[in-house]
Structures are given as C-alpha cells and as structure tokens.
Amino acid sequence: xxxxxxxxxxxxxxxxxxxxxxxxxxxxxxxxxxxxxxxxxxxxxxxxxxxxxxxxxxxxxxxxxxxxxxxxxxxxxxxxxxxxxxxxxxxxxxxxxxxxxxxxxxxxxxxxxxxxxxxxxxxxxx
Amino acid sequence: xxxxxxxxxxxxxxxxxxxxxxxxxxxxxxxxxxxxxxxxxxxxxxxxxxxxxxxxxxxxxxxxxxxxxxxxxxxxxxxxxxxxxxxxxxxxxxxxxxxxxxxxxxxxxxxxxxxxxxxxxxxxxxxxxxxxxxxxxxxxxxxxxxxxxxxxxxxxxxxxxxxxxxxxxxxxxxxxxxxxxxxxxxxxxxxxxxxxxxxxxxxxxxxxxxxxxxxxxxxxxxxxxxxxxxxxxxxxxxxxxxxxxxxxxxxxxxxxxxxxx
Numbered sequence: 001x002x003x004x005x006x007x008x009x010x011x012x013x014x015x016x017x018x019x020x021x022x023x024x025x026x027x028x029x030x031x032x033x034x035x036x037x038x039x040x041x042x043x044x045x046x047x048x049x050x051x052x053x054x055x056x057x058x059x060x061x062x063x064x065x066x067x068x069x070x071x072x073x074x075x076x077x078x079x080x081x082x083x084x085x086x087x088x089x090x091x092x093x094x095x096x097x098x099x100x101x102x103x104x105x106x107x108x109x110x111x112x113x114x115x116x117x118x119x120x121x122x123x124x125x126x
Numbered sequence: 127x128x129x130x131x132x133x134x135x136x137x138x139x140x141x142x143x144x145x146x147x148x149x150x151x152x153x154x155x156x157x158x159x160x161x162x163x164x165x166x167x168x169x170x171x172x173x174x175x176x177x178x179x180x181x182x183x184x185x186x187x188x189x190x191x192x193x194x195x196x197x198x199x200x201x202x203x204x205x206x207x208x209x210x211x212x213x214x215x216x217x218x219x220x221x222x223x224x225x226x227x228x229x230x231x232x233x234x235x236x237x238x239x240x241x242x243x244x245x246x247x248x249x250x251x252x253x254x255x256x257x258x259x260x261x262x263x264x265x266x267x268x269x270x271x272x273x274x275x276x277x278x279x280x281x282x283x284x285x286x287x288x289x290x291x292x293x294x295x296x297x298x299x300x301x302x303x304x305x306x307x308x309x310x311x312x313x314x315x316x317x318x319x320x321x322x323x324x325x326x327x328x329x330x331x332x333x334x335x336x337x338x339x340x341x342x343x344x345x346x347x348x349x350x351x352x353x354x355x356x357x358x359x360x361x362x363x364x365x366x367x368x369x370x371x372x373x374x375x376x377x378x379x380x381x382x383x384x385x386x387x
Contacts (some may be wrong), residue, residue, distance in 0.1 A: 004237070018301070022304075022305065023307050025308070025309070026305075026308045027308035029305075029308060029312070030308060030309070030311050030312040031312045032312075050270060087221075087381050093294075093297060093298065096298040097298070097301045100301065101302075101305065102299055103306055106349070108309075
C-alpha cells in the first residue's frame with residue numbers, strides 16, 4: 001500500500017515537472033499574454049508585450065509553476081491504481097518526456113540568448 | 127528600395143510629392159488609395175507608371191503579393207518600355223521567383239541583362255543567379271521528398287503487421303511534437319508551416335522506421351547504417367521543410383546575423 005502511494009506520488013511529481021517544463025517552453029516560445037514586472041514603475045502588468053522596460057521572469061515562473069501544479073494534480077488522479085508493469089512503463093515514458101522536454105527548453109533559451117545584444121538603459125536623473 | 131523610389135518621386139514630380147512625403151505618416155492602404163486616385167486623374171501622364179510601381183511595392187511590403195502582381199501587370203500591359211516599366215519588370219521577376227515561376231523570371235532577367243542602365247543590369251544578373259539557385263534547390267527538394275515518401279511507404283507496407291499499436295518510440299516523441307506545435311502558433315505562416323511539416327513528418331518517419339525495425343531488428347553493419355540512414359532522412363525532411371516554404375535565405379541570414387539580426 002505504502003509502495004503504491006509512493007509510486008503514485010513519484011510519478012505525479014515527474015508529471016508535474018513535465019508540466020513545469022512544458023509551461024516554461026510554451027510561455028517562452030509563444031507571444032501569449034504574461035505577467036511583466038516593470039522595475040522603474042514598481043508594478044506588474046499583464047500583456048503580450050511591455051511598453052516600458054520590464055522583465056517577464058516572474059510571470060513565466062508563475063505560469064510554469066501553475067502548469068506544473070495542474071499536471072501534478074492530474075498525475076495524482078491518473079496514477080492512483082497502477083499495476084507494477086504500468087508503473088514501470090509510465091516511469092520510463094515520463095523519464096524520456098522530461099529529458100527531451102528539458103533539452104528542448106534549454107535549447108530554446110540558448111537560441112534566444114546566444115545572439116542577444118543587451119541595450120543598457122540611460123541613467124535616470126536623481 | 128521603396129525609400130529610393132520615394133525620393134525619386136519627390137524630386138521629379140510635384141504632383142506626387144505630397145503623396146510620397148506622407149507615406150510614413152499614413153497607413154499603406156490610405157497611400158494606395160491616394161495613388162489610385164492620382165492614376166485615375168492623370169491619364170497619359172508618364173508618372174502614372176511610377177505611382178503604380180510604388181503602389182505595387184507597398185502591397186509587397188504588406189505581404190500582399192497577389193495585388194502587387196496585378197498592379198505590375200497593369201504597368202507592363204501598356205505599350206512602350208519606359209524606365210519605370212523596366213523597374214516594374216524587375217519587380218515582377220522577383221515576384222515570379224518567389225512564386226516558383228522560374229521560366230517567366232529568367233526570361234525577364236535575360237531581357238533586362240542588356241538594359242542600358244548599369245543598376246538594372248546588375249539587379250538582373252543577381253536575380254537570374256538567385257532564380258537558378260532557387261530552382262536547383264527546389265528540384266533537389268522534390269527529389270528528396272519523393273525518396274522520403276517512397277521509403278516511408280515501402281517500410282509501412284513491409285511492417286504493416288507491426289504498425290498498431292504505435293511503437294514506444296512514437297510515444298516518446300509525442301510531447302516534443304506537441305511542444306513544436308505550440309512553438310509554431312506564434313510564428314509567421316511560412317515558419318509555422320515549416321515547423322509543423324518537420325514535427326508531423328518526423329513523427330511519420332519515426333513510426334515507419336521503428337515499426338520496420340520491430341519486425342526486422344538491424345544486425346551487424348546495419349546497426350550502424352540504419353541510424354545513419356534515419357539521420358539522413360531527418361536532414362532530408364528539414365531541407366524539404368525549409369525549401370518548400372521559401373525559408374532558405376532567412377535560415378542563412380539567421381546563421382550569419384543571429385536570431386534578432
């Protein structure tokens with residue numbers, strides 16, 4: 001019983017991690033509206049693009065975390081009564097999916113960052 | 127090119143000067159309407175060709191190649207060959223290349239290669255070279271596509287008993303296909319088609335190859351040849367996706383100048 005519970009939780013955590021990676025990839029690769037933090041105005045806005053200098057890190061992190069939580073919840077329901085064989089099969093599948101998802105997301109970030117030319121902001125008057 | 131034409135318009139004809147100076151200030155459809163009004167109110171005026179050429183270039187800038195072609199055909203259908211009509215012929219040849227009408231484009235470039243103007247001769251030479259290179263890439267892409275389809279059909283036919291349920295390799299690749307589909311959502315149409323071709327075609331290739339290998343496990347030298355052949359198929363698919371969507375130049379520019387270049 002304890003082993004089944006541990007397996008369900010492990011597989012759900014793996015599925016949640018996959019959801020986190022997929023969410024991060026989706027928010028980074030698309031121009032879907034996201035949460036932006038504008039440090040000069042010290043406020044958040046929710047839009048596709050930010051007009052003022054802004055960072056989307058917190059927004060992407062929140063969206064990916066939300067996707068991870070949803071996938072984790074789905075996993076808790078999906079993996080409740082798995083046989084040993086099915087648990088091994090899903091364990092293998094999730095490992096491959098998570099590995100390929102991580103690689104794809106890392107490659108996407110590398111492609112975006114490799115040619116990035118940061119433009120420094122002008123100093124604001126005191 | 128449009129900026130050069132605008133300067134020429136502004137410097138040579140006062141009737142078009144106001145229109146030319148307003149292009150940046152008003153939307154393209156508004157400028158096109160004004161140019162049409164100018165054309166309608168100045169029948170027989172030699173500046174009509176210039177106005178129509180600018181109109182075609184504005185349509186092209188907006189990605190509306192069909193309307194640009196119609197306007198260019200209007201210029202070229204009139205008798206005589208003014209300097210502006212020769213520029214219109216260059217513009218239409220460029221449109222023909224983009225639409226894979228290589229015969230018409232090469233014919234126009236061949237005619238313009240003997241133009242008295244050095245700039246037009248240079249553009250015609252460059253255009254003809256590009257048309258020939260693009261035609262060669264397209265023929266190679268077609269040959270690779272036929273080869274890929276033949277390989278897939280042959281392998282699917284040989285492995286028809288092992289096609290269902292799909293192999294575990296296909297299941298492994300499904301999330302990547304979904305991620306690529308999501309990434310294609312916010313891309314321009316040509317890039318989106320290329321990504322979807324790559325994702326869908328890759329899945330079919332994987333299904334055909336893995337089903338084939340499930341029945342005929344590679345042994346000996348085939349254990350090296352088969353993965354190399356699969357990698358070759360993937361590169362072939364990538365080449366076809368790029369060429370069939372006219373993305374060759376964009377790919378080269380991305381490698382040279384970077385993603386934001």
